[in-house]
Amino acid sequence: MYNNDLDPCGPLPDRMAWRPYLQAKKQNYIRLNDDFVNAVIFRTNHGKSAGYLCSTAYGVHGLLRHKYGYDITMAAMKQRGGRYKYSISSEPDQVRKISDRLYRIEPGWGGPAHGTIIGSPYRGSSLSPFDLREIIRTCC
Numbered sequence: 001m002y003n004n005d006l007d008p009c010g011p012l013p014d015r016m017a018w019r020p021y022l023q024a025k026k027q028n029y030i031r032l033n034d035d036f037v038n039a040v041i042f043r044t045n046h047g048k049s050a051g052y053l054c055s056t057a058y059g060v061h062g063l064l065r066h067k068y069g070y071d072i073t074m075a076a077m078k079q080r081g082g083r084y085k086y087s088i089s090s091e092p093d094q095v096r097k098i099s100d101r102l103y104r105i106e107p108g109w110g111g112p113a114h115g116t117i118i119g120s121p122y123r124g125s126s127l128s129p130f131d132l133r134e135i136i137r138t139c140c
Contacts, residue, residue: 032057040133041062044140046108048072048094052133054084061089061117072098072140083124086132089117094140101139102127 012018035055042050048071051064060075072090079085088098092115099118104107108121125132 028057028059031055032059032063036063040129041070042104042133042137044072044137046140048140050074050133050136050140052129054074054078055099061087065089072136074132074136076132078122081124083126084120084129084132085124086120086127087117088136090140092116097139098136101135105135108128 012022014022020045021130032055035053035057038054042049042052043065049069050072051068051070052074053060053064054076056077060095062071064070064075072094074085075089077085088095090098095111095115095118099109099111100116106121106125106127109118109125111118120127127135
């Protein structure tokens with residue numbers, strides 16, 4: 001049965017069936033905030049604020065863009081073999097510039113039509129975190 005009193009933007013009520021999910025969400029949030037101490041924050045050559053965070057937790061873009069207000073955010077997850085899975089989020093015009101530059105360097109970058117986020121190639125990226133940040137720094 002649908003509950004009209006449930007606020008879609010508010011916290012979930014403490015229901016027995018939801019407790020495992022609420023606990024997992026809480027643990028993820030703790031891990032994400034613990035990882036934030038390793039975030040790399042910088043300004044691009046055009047004055048945009050940018051944040052980079054390598055984490056196994058979900059929500060990097062929400063933390064960096066929406067909680068801390070950075071214009072461009074990069075989430076990274078290290079893969080086996082030294083490659084990284086990256087996603088980059090910003091306004092569509094910035095994402096387009098970044099996507100064009102990255103695709104020329106390493107084909108396979110892409111994202112949805114709305115243009116506010118892109119991801120590295122499926123197999124991961126051979127770009128180092130430093131190289132990725134330098135590309136962002138110089139093109140935006």
